[in-house]
Every structure is written in C-alpha cells, then in structure tokens.
Amino acid sequence: xxxxxxxxxxxxxxxxxxxxxxxxxxxxxxxxxxxxxxxxxxxxxxxxxxxxxxxxxxxxxxxxxxxxxxxxxxxxxxxxxxxxxxxxxxxxxxxxxxxxxxxxxxxxxxxxxxxxxxxxxxxxxxxxxxxxxxxxxxxxxxxxxxxxxxxxxxxxxxxxxxxxxxxxxxxxxxxxxxxxxxxxxxxxxxxxxxxxxxxxxxxxxxxxxxxxxxxxxxxxxxxxxxxxxxxxxxxxxxxxxxxxxxxxxxxxxxxxxxxxxxxxxxxxxxxxxxxxxxxxxxxxxxxxxxxxxxxxxxxxxxxxxxxxxxxxxxxxxxxxxxxxxxxxxxxxxxxxxxxxxxxxxxxxxxxxxxxxxxxxxxxxxxxxxxxxxxxxxxxxxxxxxxxxxxxxxxxxxxxxxxxxxxxxxxxxxxxxxxxxxxxxxxxxxxxxxxxxxxxxxxxxxxxxxxxxxxxxxxxxxxxxxxxxxxxxxxxxxxxxxxxxxxxxxxxxxxxxxxxxxxxxxxxxxxxxxxxxxxxxxxxxx
Amino acid sequence: xxxxxxxxxxxxxxxxxxxxxxxxxxxxxxxxxxxxxxxxxxxxxxxxxxxxxxxxxxxxxxxxxxxxxxxxxxxxxxxxxxxxxxxxxxxxxxxxxxxxxxxxxxxxxxxxxxxxxxxxxxxxxxxxxxxxxxxxxxxxxxxxxxxxxxxxxxxxxxxxxxxxxxxxxxxxxxxxxxxxxxxxxxxxxxxxxxxxxxxxxxxxxxxxxxxxxxxxxxxxxxxxxxxxxxxxxxxxxxxxxxxxxxxxxxxxxxxxxxxxxxxxxxxxxxxxx
Numbered sequence: 001x002x003x004x005x006x007x008x009x010x011x012x013x014x015x016x017x018x019x020x021x022x023x024x025x026x027x028x029x030x031x032x033x034x035x036x037x038x039x040x041x042x043x044x045x046x047x048x049x050x051x052x053x054x055x056x057x058x059x060x061x062x063x064x065x066x067x068x069x070x071x072x073x074x075x076x077x078x079x080x081x082x083x084x085x086x087x088x089x090x091x092x093x094x095x096x097x098x099x100x101x102x103x104x105x106x107x108x109x110x111x112x113x114x115x116x117x118x119x120x121x122x123x124x125x126x127x128x129x130x131x132x133x134x135x136x137x138x139x140x141x142x143x144x145x146x147x148x149x150x151x152x153x154x155x156x157x158x159x160x161x162x163x164x165x166x167x168x169x170x171x172x173x174x175x176x177x178x179x180x181x182x183x184x185x186x187x188x189x190x191x192x193x194x195x196x197x198x199x200x201x202x203x204x205x206x207x208x209x210x211x212x213x214x215x216x217x218x219x220x221x222x223x224x225x226x227x228x229x230x231x232x233x234x235x236x237x238x239x240x241x242x243x244x245x246x247x248x249x250x251x252x253x254x255x256x257x258x259x260x261x262x263x264x265x266x267x268x269x270x271x272x273x274x275x276x277x278x279x280x281x282x283x284x285x286x287x288x289x290x291x292x293x294x295x296x297x298x299x300x301x302x303x304x305x306x307x308x309x310x311x312x313x314x315x316x317x318x319x320x321x322x323x324x325x326x327x328x329x330x331x332x333x334x335x336x337x338x339x340x341x342x343x344x345x346x347x348x349x350x351x352x353x354x355x356x357x358x359x360x361x362x363x364x365x366x367x368x369x370x371x372x373x374x375x376x377x378x379x380x381x382x383x384x385x386x387x388x389x390x391x392x393x394x395x396x397x398x399x400x401x402x403x404x405x406x407x408x409x410x411x412x413x414x415x416x417x418x419x420x421x422x423x424x425x426x427x428x429x430x431x432x433x434x435x436x437x438x439x440x441x442x443x444x445x446x447x448x449x450x451x452x453x454x455x456x457x458x459x460x461x462x463x464x465x466x467x468x469x470x471x472x473x474x475x476x477x478x479x480x481x482x483x484x485x486x487x488x489x490x491x492x493x494x495x496x497x498x499x500x501x502x503x504x505x506x507x508x509x510x511x512x513x514x515x516x517x518x519x520x521x522x523x524x525x
Numbered sequence: 526x527x528x529x530x531x532x533x534x535x536x537x538x539x540x541x542x543x544x545x546x547x548x549x550x551x552x553x554x555x556x557x558x559x560x561x562x563x564x565x566x567x568x569x570x571x572x573x574x575x576x577x578x579x580x581x582x583x584x585x586x587x588x589x590x591x592x593x594x595x596x597x598x599x600x601x602x603x604x605x606x607x608x609x610x611x612x613x614x615x616x617x618x619x620x621x622x623x624x625x626x627x628x629x630x631x632x633x634x635x636x637x638x639x640x641x642x643x644x645x646x647x648x649x650x651x652x653x654x655x656x657x658x659x660x661x662x663x664x665x666x667x668x669x670x671x672x673x674x675x676x677x678x679x680x681x682x683x684x685x686x687x688x689x690x691x692x693x694x695x696x697x698x699x700x701x702x703x704x705x706x707x708x709x710x711x712x713x714x715x716x717x718x719x720x721x722x723x724x725x726x727x728x729x730x731x732x733x734x735x736x737x738x739x740x741x742x743x744x745x746x747x748x749x750x751x752x753x754x755x756x757x758x759x760x761x762x763x764x765x766x767x768x769x770x771x772x773x774x775x776x777x778x779x780x781x782x783x784x785x786x787x788x789x790x791x792x793x794x795x796x797x798x
Binding site: 231308 | 656657756759
C-alpha cells in the first residue's frame with residue numbers, strides 16, 4: 001500500500017511538472033568552477049560574484065562608461081584631505097528579510113569586512129586603510145581612513161564590499177554564506193555546493209540605478225547557476241539546452257558558436273593584469289636587463305593569441321590590461337616582435353652559440369630558462385609556443401606544469417626563471433601586489449623586483465585622489481616596468497561568455513566578470 | 526621452445542607488437558616531420574596524405590608525434606616493468622625460499638601495498654617526487670613490485686616441495702646454487718608471462734599519469750600528454766586524441782595477446798588441453 005502511494009505521488013508530480021505549470025521565466029547560467037566559499041566579505045573567487053552581484057546593490061555603481069552613479073548612496077563627498085568619505089543614503093530601501101537599509105547596516109557591513117575574525121581574503125584588501133565608519137544620522141555615514149585611498153569608490157562598486165543585512169548575519173553567523181540577504185533585484189534562494197545555486201526575483205525591488213533600461217522588479221523569476229568545471233563540457237551543455245548562458249567557453253568552441261545564429265557570444269575584457277609571465281629578475285641570466293628585453297622581443301604574441309586564443313583576445317604589452325583605469329597605450333610600441341633584435345641583445349650580453357647546437361652559452365653554461373606552468377587558462381599551450389619561439393633565438397626553455405601550491409613553494413625557493421599568473425582587479429592598485437618590494441618574500445612579487453622609485457610611485461598612486469594625477473602616475477609605472485622588462489605579458493584576459501539567442505539584454509559590468517541579470521529577458525519561443 | 530602451440534591471436538599480437546616496435550626504433554627515419562616543429566598556419570588539419578593523422582593545435586604533425594611518442598611510452602613501460610620485476614624477483618625468491626620471519630615481514634608489507642589502489646599509490650609517489658618522466662617510471666615500477674613478490678614467492682613455495690630440490694640439498698648444494706640453478710629456472714616462465722602483461726599495464730599507468738599532467742612534460746611527445754592535449758578539441762579535431770589512443774590500444778592489446786599466448790605455451794597447467 002505504502003509503495004503504491006509513493007509511486008502514485010511520484011507519478012502525479014511528474015505529470016504536474018510536464019504540463020500544467022505556468023511558463024516561468026527562468027534562466028540557467030553555467031559557472032566554470034565550484035567556489036570553495038561564497039561569502040563575498042570572506043572569499044576571493046571571481047565566480048562567487050557572478051551570482052551574487054544580483055543579490056546585493058552597491059553604495060555606488062560604476063557604469064560601463066566608468067562613471068560613478070548613485071546606488072544605495074544618493075550622494076557622497078570626499079574630504080579635501082582624502083581621509084573621509086561621507087555618504088547620504090537612500091531611505092526607502094529594505095533588505096530581502098525586511099530589515100531596513102540604513103547607516104547602521106553600512107557600518108555593520110564595513111566593520112564586518114575589517115574584523116580580523118571574518119578572515120577576509122579579498123574584501124579586506126579592497127577596503128584599504130579603512131579606519132572606521134561614523135554614523136552621522138540614520139541615513140548619513142562618514143567613512144574614515146588612516147590615509148587617502150583612491151580605489152575606495154571602485155572597491156565599493158563591487159560585490160566584495162556588499163551591504164549585508166545585519167539581522168541575517170547575526171542570525172546565521174558562519175552559515176551566512178548559505179543564507180545571504182542583500183537589497184538587490186534577486187534574492188538568494190538556495191546554495192548546494194558543487195551542485196547548484198538558485199536566485200529568485202525580488203518582487204519589491206524598486207531602486208535600480210538610472211543607467212539600467214528598466215525599473216522595478218526584474219523580469220526573470222528564477223536564475224539557477226550550475227557548475228561546469230571541465231571546459232570540454234561547457235559548449236555541449238549550451239548546445240543540449242541544459243544551460244542558457246555559459247561562462248568561459250574555449251576559444252575554439254567560441255569560434256564555432258559565434259558562426260551560429262542560435263548563440264550570441266559576448267567576449268568581455270577583464271580589467272587588472274594580463275596573462276603574464278613574471279621574470280625572476282634576481283636569477284641569472286635574467287638579472288641582466290638585456291636578456292630580459294631579448295626575451296620579450298623573441299616572443300610573437302600575435303601568433304600566440306591567434307593560435308590559442310583566437311580573434312577575441314588582444315596581445316598584452318604591459319602590466320595592465322586595456323580596460324583598466326590608467327592603462328597607458330605607450331607600452332604598445334615598446335616591444336614589437338623582433339627576433340633579430342632579441343638575438344643582437346643576447347649577443348651583446350655575451351650569450352653565443354659556440355658549439356652550434358642551437359642553444360646559446362656563456363662560459364660553458366647553456367642559456368636555459370626554467371618555467372613554471374599551471375594547468376588553467378591555456379597556460380600549458382602558451383608554454384609550448386614560448387618554448388618553440390625562444391628556441392628560434394637560441395634560448396632553451398624547460399617547463400613544468402604544477403599545482404598552485406607547488407608553484408608557490410618553488411617561487412619561495414627561487415627555483416624558476418618564469419612563472420605565470422593573472423590578476424583581475426577593478427583598480428590599477430592591484431600592481432602593488434605584484435611589484436612592491438614588500439611583496440618579494442611570501443607575496444606575489446614573483447619578478448622579485450625591488451625598486452625604491454617604483455615603491456614610491458605605487459604608494460603615490462594609491463593615495464592620489466585626483467583621477468588625472470593618478471592616471472599619470474600609473475602611466476609612469478607601466479612604462480618603467482616594461483623598460484625594466486620585469487614581465488613577459490601575453491594577452492589581455494578575455495572571458496568568452498556565450499548565451500542562447502533567446503537570452504536578451506545580457507550585459508556585463510565593468511569588471512567583466514559579473515553579469516547584470518536584472519536587465520535580462522527571455523524571448524518567447 | 527614455443528613452437529606450434531602459439532595461438533593465432535598470439536601470432537597476430539606478435540606481428541602488431543613487432544611492427545609498433547620497429548616503427549618506434551625507426552621513428553627518426555619514418556616520421557615525415559619533426560615532432561616538435563610548429564607551423565601555426567596548419568592548425569588542426571584533418572588527416573590527409575601529407576599528414577596521415579592530421580595536425581594539432583600548433584600545426585604539428587600528429588603521425589610523427591605518435592611515432593616519437595611510442596618511443597617515450599614504450600620505453601617507460603619496459604623500464605617500469607623491469608624496475609618492478611627485478612626487485613620483485615629477488616625479494617620473492619628470498620621470501621619464498623627462506624620463509625620464517627623474513628617471509629612474514631615481506632608478505633605483510635606486500636599486503637599493505639596491495640591493499641592500496643595502485644594508481645593512487647603511483648599518483649602519491651609522483652606527487653612527492655614531483656612530476657616528470659623519470660619519476661613516473663619510478664612510481665609505476667615501485668607500485669608494481671608487490672605483484673611480482675607474491676607471484677614469485679608462491680611459485681617458489683611450490684617448487685620447494687619438489688623432489689629435485691630435496692635431492693640438491695641431499696648432495697650438499699649451497700642455498701645460492703639451489704636458488705639460482707634449480708628454483709629460478711622453474712619459475713622464470715611465469716615471471717616472463719607476468720612481465721609481458723606488466724609492460725602493458727605499466728604503459729597504461731604511465732600514460733594515465735602523463736594524461737593527468739604528472740609525467741612527460743611538453744613538448745616531449747608522449748601518448749598520455751597527447752591524448753590530454755586533444756581532449757578539449759575532441760569535437761573539432763578528434764584525430765589529435767584518437768590517433769595516440771588507438772595506437773596505444775593496439776600496443777596494449779598486442780602485449781596482452783602475446784602474454785596470453787606465452788602463458789599457454791609455457792605453463793602446462795593452464796594450457797588449453
């Protein structure tokens with residue numbers, strides 16, 4: 001009897017799900033990696049921001065054109081000394097759980113990030129020299145810094161500095177990542193790690209910024225995120241109709257899907273640092289700037305991009321990508337592909353192929369570069385092309401693919417000449433992480449480049465509140481880093497997102513990673 | 526010694542195996558292209574007369590790479606099998622012949638190692654030693670030792686009961702002489718059979734590790750890394766993965782056929798009638 005009941009129930013459920021149901025406006029979005037944690041104040045992955053950007057509203061929005069416009073804060077003033085920023089908040093916003101959004105919520109959110117107990121991996125760094133938040137009145141806050149911090153508004157526009165519901169955080173504590181509550185157009189519904197994450201429409205949403213082409217609640221009723229860590233399965237999931245949108249398909253698949261009228265490809269350039277190989281400037285022969293320059297001249301970045309990344313990526317020429325604030329196009333002419341020049345520089349530095357085996361030597365030591373490779377982002381493929389191209393100018397390259405943790409320990413021991421990495425970031429201040437001399441030991445200064453002038457510029461760039469002055473400083477920095485040839489830039493990082501043609505109005509924010517699902521609608525089929 | 530008892534399947538296996546080995550040895554003369562030479566313009570050309578197995582992402586000739594890859598993969602397989610067989614043989618002989626506490630320790634140790642999935646064991650060894658072909662050979666070899674120890678020991682235990690061993694003892698032969706002259710020749714056949722099969726097994730293990738990025742490092746042509754390199758382009762250019770996989774399948778299959786045939790020919794107990 002019991003068994004019969006179960007079968008009957010299952011059957012009826014099946015029937016209901018087949019027919020009857022009103023056509024719900026629902027979207028499936030393919031994510032590339034299953035994040036280890038998804039609390040934006042705590043965790044660091046870019047993937048977490050793809051769903052959560054729709055759960056939270058920022059205090060200030062950064063428009064696609066790079067302007068700051070009102071979000072949860074209607075207006076703001078930066079003090080002349082750059083040490084305080086005063087925000088006047090909207091008074092008509094409520095969190096998904098009914099908690100009113102006010103000055104206390106801002107203070108709570110920023111203090112939560114700054115609290116060492118939160119163990120923030122990313123947000124704390126983005127908050128810079130934060131001191132405290134002062135509540136002026138219910139809808140006015142003043143944020144204090146210990147020194148001027150230019151990237152603050154950019155940081156605030158990202159999901160990592162999200163305004164969270166104080167009630168929800170106190171209720172759930174460490175479990176908050178599974179029960180997130182913001183003020184955004186979508187409400188967090190459910191997160192089952194490694195399986196799916198679901199958002200549902202916030203019917204009360206009525207505070208969208210003006211630059212969106214709609215107001216009120218979003219059109220989509222439900223968005224489900226599923227995980228496709230294996231790149232070979234992504235295009236398949238899209239073509240089988242399992243997913244409506246897919247992040248980061250392979251360039252080869254992108255070419256194929258781009259030719260089909262059933263799919264729309266959105267390549268998005270990511271601000272921050274390009275795919276680059278850090279050049280270990282402390283290890284011979286790369287302590288000689290001539291050898292470092294020869295290395296860059298010897299690499300045909302156009303060919304690498306054409307072969308591996310296809311027409312969607314641009315070759316990188318400096319430490320910042322094109323959409324990054326402060327990008328200086330002057331670096332583009334600095335190292336055109338020129339193998340003859342590379343060979344001449346190597347000869348000048350005393351590297352000559354005396355025994356005719358195709359590899360140059362000096363005092364009997366062959367010119368060989370030990371290279372760390374990592375298994376993502378087509379780094380192994382790039383590595384093979386580098387090997388081929390460097391050999392053509394008489395440099396031998398020995399490569400080894402390893403996990404991130406092994407790479408970190410090899411870097412700590414100095415056992416490498418070249419090591420790759422990509423940092424995406426909303427602000428050029430990211431290059432402090434990779435080039436400030438403090439970060440040589442245990443940090444990400446994998447070029448092991450120490451330069452007091454550069455350190456001073458990096459500090460100055462972080463403090464300069466005036467955008468034009470800031471741009472000038474970062475221009476100097478980029479030029480200087482390339483003159484010293486401390487990195488081998490390869491390509492600007494581009495995410496190849498593909499959506500079915502029925503998905504309308506899919507745009508990405510200026511960070512490139514995060515879709516504005518609020519605007520998305522689905523065409524009738 | 527093998528004579529007419531060698532089966533047809535065994536013959537076919539032997540012929541295929543021999544041609545793969547010859548192709549491997551003559552790779553530098555047979556390969557139409559340099560296996561490392563990139564030609565960016567010829568990306569993913571389908572199989573044709575100029576490129577029998579097509580070209581890969583970098584426009585390299587897949588046929589030449591498969592040929593040179595066979596050198597790497599086969600030699601890793603043979604070396605790893607030797608690396609497993611020699612220590613396994615010595616330890617198994619001692620353990621079986623002398624018995625006692627030595628046997629006890631050896632058997633418990635092999636039990637322990639055998640209770641561990643061998644691929645995981647090899648993975649662990651490579652993770653400690655760091656990736657690379659040499660370390661993969663070592664890891665696959667080490668992980669294969671216990672199988673030999675067990676086989677050799679049990680064969681020794683049987684042989685030890687034989688009358689001629691007792692006779693050798695009786696006429697005052699010393700242990701080393703008995704082990705080498707009387708025990709070893711009588712178990713050599715089964716070791717040879719196991720070794721043949723083991724080469725196939727070692728090739729599979731080593732290519733698996735290379736497939737996972739732990740073995741041969743680019744641009745060294747090796748079957749496992751080649752299969753991995755083509756995996757992402759399976760729909761676009763299936764030949765990049767299929768060519769090395771098929772040749773590897775042939776190599777492993779023929780090794781197994783030859784192994785089976787050897788066993789049938791050499792071992793009267795399991796022979797077909």
